[in-house]
Amino acid sequence: MPGQDPDxxxxxxxxxxxxxxxxxxxxxxxxxHRADGGMESTWEVNFRRGILVWTERDEVDAAARxxxxxxxxxxxxxxxxxxxxxxxxxxxxxxFSSRFDLGIxxxxxxxxPVACAALRDSISEILRGLFGAATEIRExxxxxxxx
Numbered sequence: 001m002p003g004q005d006p007d008x009x010x011x012x013x014x015x016x017x018x019x020x021x022x023x024x025x026x027x028x029x030x031x032x033h034r035a036d037g038g039m040e041s042t043w044e045v046n047f048r049r050g051i052l053v054w055t056e057r058d059e060v061d062a063a064a065r066x067x068x069x070x071x072x073x074x075x076x077x078x079x080x081x082x083x084x085x086x087x088x089x090x091x092x093x094x095x096f097s098s099r100f101d102l103g104i105x106x107x108x109x110x111x112x113p114v115a116c117a118a119l120r121d122s123i124s125e126i127l128r129g130l131f132g133a134a135t136e137i138r139e140x141x142x143x144x145x146x147x
Contacts, residue, residue, distance in 0.1 A: 010065040010085040022129025077103030
């Protein structure tokens, strides 16, 4: 992200509650702060003709500019990933990586590519909403968990 301070960029990425304003695919995000100082978030996201809902545990390491998430309950059989922000020449490099299992083995060859594309599209919209329409997006890693 040219011209972006890495710490400021991470603060934007970690502010999930603003995501519904950045893309029509994210319907709602609710943040819950746990007693142990951790964070959980509940998501409602448009997917095809339906809505995916899940709750994830979010482990935020602001000093390392790293956020790890793991679904704790919801529509995925498994959903894990990371957001990282690193210094880059003239700005910051934001990386999103995720793995998922929709839990429908018999339809995986049909549904997984659609889910990957939908996730990549949503993340692209979020990044452009956060950092501007001209944001260069090189790669968004969204892949099924090998079965």
